Amino acid sequence: MTETGVGGAKGIQGLILKAFGADDYRLTVTAPARYFTDHYVRLEFSGGGLLREKPYHPTMFLRLWFEDRQGRLHQRGYTVVDPDPAADTFAIEFALHEGAAARWALTARPGDALGATFLGSGFAIPEPAPEGWLIVGDAASLPAINSLLDALGRTTARGVPVTFWFEWVHDSDKDLPMRLRPHDTLHRVRRDPAPGAGIVEAVRAAAFDATGHFGWVALDTAQTRAVASVLRTDYKLGRRGVKSQAYWLETRCPS
Ligand SMILES: Cc1cc2nc3c(=O)[nH]c(=O)nc-3n(C[C@H](O)[C@H](O)[C@H](O)COP(=O)(O)OP(=O)(O)OC[C@H]3O[C@@H](n4cnc5c(N)ncnc54)[C@H](O)[C@@H]3O)c2cc1C
Structure with missing residues (x-):
């Protein structure tokens, strides 16, 4: 031991x-x-x-x-x-x-x-319940995202739909445990952290006026910042409509 x-x-x-x-x-x-x-x-x-x-x-x-x-x-x-x-x-x-x-x-x-x-951990499901959730994450943030989905299933927001963009790397990532409900939508996006590509662009390309929704983002540092900005601006969620936290720092040179 x-x-x-x-x-x-x-x-x-x-x-x-x-x-x-x-x-x-x-x-x-x-x-x-x-x-x-x-x-x-x-x-x-x-x-x-x-x-x-x-x-x-x-x-x-x-x-x-x-x-x-x-x-x-x-x-x-x-x-x-x-x-x-x-x-x-x-x-x-x-x-x-x-x-x-x-x-x-x-x-x-x-x-x-x-x-x-x-130290420093704190989050509560917003009140009143958002009309929908826009969640963007990867394998490192999947445990947190599953905990959110569990909480949504237990609260008054039960029927509120989640749109989840999931950044994948390995073919086997399709077998990761996801606690989505039947009325949720999943977009799988292959990791490509280059500017103008990957999950940032996938989220940007789907933008609509999502006033009343809540955004939750946790990717690597650079993409977390970029996606949060897209949700605040292109989706019109503003500062208070998005919770974002960088979960990891990419330190390898892109190959
Ligand atoms: C609030 C919070 C909650 C988190 N919860 C989880 C969790 O439940 N499960 C989980 O797996 N991770 C989680 N993470 C992410 C985890 O803390 C980081 O991945 C961390 O960097 C791993 O530390 P390490 O010592 O293994 O590697 P480090 O020494 O930090 O990094 C070593 C190398 O690995 C690379 N690297 C680090 N993380 C990743 C990654 N996720 N994917 C690809 N390459 C990576 C780095 O760029 C570096 O080159 C969470 C992070 C935060 C901030």
């Missing part, structure tokens, strides 16, 4: 989070990994008291601590999936790519411990 990011030296990131009042938790893997595809794996955890202390909300995320190849800890956001607050258990789903988080997830076993910090 291994321990990663539990206590220990979290460096300047850890000091800053503490200064902002963050709380630390020790997560423990409780079951063998479940692979949805060759690039997407789910792990079950007990929360070390997390869900007894922090009320759950859709898209809730933790800052998990992973070791880079030099043995230094860094924190990355991951989404709480299918929480059971009474049991203090939940899952986390990892989109697998190059990186410390994926490396950890690929070798995690029941009993392994992982450090988590809670």
Whole structure:
């Protein structure tokens, strides 16, 4: 059994989070990994008291601590999936790519411990209920999007339609778990982050006056900014009609 990011030296990131009042938790893997595809794996955890202390909300995320190849800890956001607050258990789903988080997830076993910090997570379904939702995401934000779809299914917004643009990379991404309802619409768009291409253009090309809708966007940093701007302007949602958050930073040179 291994321990990663539990206590220990979290460096300047850890000091800053503490200064902002963050709380630390020790997560423990409780079951063998479940692979949805060759690039997407789910792990079950007990929360070390997390869900007894922090009320759950859709898209809730933790800052998990992973070791880079030099043995230094860094924190990355991951989404709480299918929480059971009474049991203090939940899952986390990892989109697998190059990186410390994926490396950890690929070798995690029941009993392994992982450090988590809670700070900065907050979101509520807007009131009054929007007339429709425009959601734009990828494999990394799919857990958060599924948590939104679950919440919409439980609230008064039950019949409100969602249009979901999903950026895919691997052929197997078509087998990823999506909790869309029959009245929702899915557009699959192959990843192409070049300007004037890919998901930004797909969203732009479908623009209409969507006043009264709500937009939710989480892609890589550059595309999150671009799509959010399209929704605010071309779809006429304005600043308050869009929630956007960059989920990851593209650092590889385009090939
Ligand atoms: C609020 C929030 C919630 C999130 N929830 C989830 C979640 O539930 N599941 C999940 O899988 N991810 C989630 N993410 C994204 C995750 O935090 C990032 O992908 C993170 O960069 C992974 O860290 P790493 O240490 O593995 O890789 P890093 O050290 O950050 O990056 C290593 C390399 O991998 C590339 N890379 C990083 N992320 C991706 C990606 N998603 N796809 C392709 N290449 C990538 C980088 O460009 C870099 O070249 C969330 C992010 C945020 C902000």
